Amino acid sequence: MIAPKLITLENSIVNAMSELGDSHNAINMAAGYTDFHCSPRLIELVQKHISEGINEFAPANGVLQLREKLARKIEELYGHKYNPETEITITAGATQAIFTTITALVREGDEVVIFEPAYDSYVPAIEINGGKPVYVPLKAPDFHIDWGEVQKLITSNTRMIIINTPHNPTGKVFSELDMLRLQKIINGTRIVVLSDEIFEHIVFNGESHQSVAMYPKLAERSIIISSFGETYHVSGWQIGYCAGPADVMNELRKVQQVMMQSVSSPFQWALSEFLDFREEYLQLSDYYRKKRDLFNELMTATRFKPILSHGTFFQLFSYEGITDESDKDFAIRLVKEAGVTTIPVSAFYHEKSKKHLLRFNFARTDEHLQMVADRLSAY
Numbered sequence: 001m002i003a004p005k006l007i008t009l010e011n012s013i014v015n016a017m018s019e020l021g022d023s024h025n026a027i028n029m030a031a032g033y034t035d036f037h038c039s040p041r042l043i044e045l046v047q048k049h050i051s052e053g054i055n056e057f058a059p060a061n062g063v064l065q066l067r068e069k070l071a072r073k074i075e076e077l078y079g080h081k082y083n084p085e086t087e088i089t090i091t092a093g094a095t096q097a098i099f100t101t102i103t104a105l106v107r108e109g110d111e112v113v114i115f116e117p118a119y120d121s122y123v124p125a126i127e128i129n130g131g132k133p134v135y136v137p138l139k140a141p142d143f144h145i146d147w148g149e150v151q152k153l154i155t156s157n158t159r160m161i162i163i164n165t166p167h168n169p170t171g172k173v174f175s176e177l178d179m180l181r182l183q184k185i186i187n188g189t190r191i192v193v194l195s196d197e198i199f200e201h202i203v204f205n206g207e208s209h210q211s212v213a214m215y216p217k218l219a220e221r222s223i224i225i226s227s228f229g230e231t232y233h234v235s236g237w238q239i240g241y242c243a244g245p246a247d248v249m250n251e252l253r254k255v256q257q258v259m260m261q262s263v264s265s266p267f268q269w270a271l272s273e274f275l276d277f278r279e280e281y282l283q284l285s286d287y288y289r290k291k292r293d294l295f296n297e298l299m300t301a302t303r304f305k306p307i308l309s310h311g312t313f314f315q316l317f318s319y320e321g322i323t324d325e326s327d328k329d330f331a332i333r334l335v336k337e338a339g340v341t342t343i344p345v346s347a348f349y350h351e352k353s354k355k356h357l358l359r360f361n362f363a364r365t366d367e368h369l370q371m372v373a374d375r376l377s378a379y
């Protein structure tokens with residue numbers, strides 16, 4: 001028999017709920033994809049590069065023109081200049097970038113601070129590399145961070161802090177103060193920050209995205225991870241990137257080199273040209289704010305209570321006034337009875353205590369949002 005390396009890992013909650021939902025023909029408010037078509041211009045660019053013969057391996061660290069465009073974009077938006085030759089690498093989505101970064105940096109016995117609820121690829125990546133996750137709960141109802149608590153958990157073994165802003169699943173957006181506290185905590189340590197910023201272009205309520213790139217002392221000790229999937233409605237292409245200081249990037253690249261040859265070349269060329277159309281990412285916050293507001297408005301016909309999302313296309317709802325069932329049991333019941341698939345938020349915690357919260361992905365058509373509210377009004 002094989003002794004498993006990832007002893008506690010189950011099928012990802014998104015896959016498990018989506019499979020259950022599909023078997024009941026339910027509306028999928030769980031999966032992380034968006035219901036919208038990507039720009040026809042982007043499709044044309046991919047087709048152009050494929051027909052022109054850009055079908056062989058791309059350079060291992062990514063097409064240079066794409067890295068140059070990303071360097072320019074990051075500098076324009078966040079003020080930090082990354083060297084495209086040595087400080088930006090194209091990856092097969094953010095998931096691979098996360099695994100690569102953790103594998104390159106975390107050794108046996110290293111501690112990694114993560115905030116719960118947490119996106120579910122962080123902990124397995126830490127554990128398979130012999131690291132130890134150190135959990136800090138985001139504090140309800142606004143999911144704020146007690147930075148004093150974080151400070152107390154820092155030891156000489158702390159190798160990494162993982163942040164995610166805007167945050168999946170809560171929709172929390174880090175403030176300037178959060179970033180300054182983080183910067184202070186890592187000052188003078190060997191800690192590297194993994195900053196998962198894949199929802200950087202979806203921020204509401206007049207707030208703005210806080211990238212580690214905006215804080216010079218953070219930028220010099222952080223790896224930013226982002227992805228084109230969520231921004232351009234092309235999650236199935238699985239193309240992302242990371243940006244960070246050259247010495248750390250060099251270590252990441254060694255790991256990437258043995259994981260894969262390169263990321264799909266025609267798609268990289270197409271994305272590099274598509275980045276010229278700035279409105280494609282600059283209008284996203286407005287687009288999703290309207291969706292969020294519409295969904296929350298429709299849901300007032302139900303007894304589900306929103307915890308207002310500040311960013312991402314996720315919205316949490318409390319069902320505290322409806323039932324005392326666990327969120328997993330209730331989510332399964334909603335699939336079977338109401339034909340609506342959601343994610344139980346307890347799945348994003350290492351201890352599965354009762355949370356009474358469900359995550360909804362509102363990147364769906366208005367018709368689907370209406371149908372979901374109608375179906376849930378029976379509860």
Ligand SMILES: Cc1ncc(COP(=O)(O)O)c(C=O)c1O
Binds near residue numbers: 093096168196228240
């Ligand atoms: C917080 C977070 N990080 C990373 C990812 C993975 O992104 P990708 O699809 O580019 O692998 C997701 C996907 O939903 C996510 O929510």
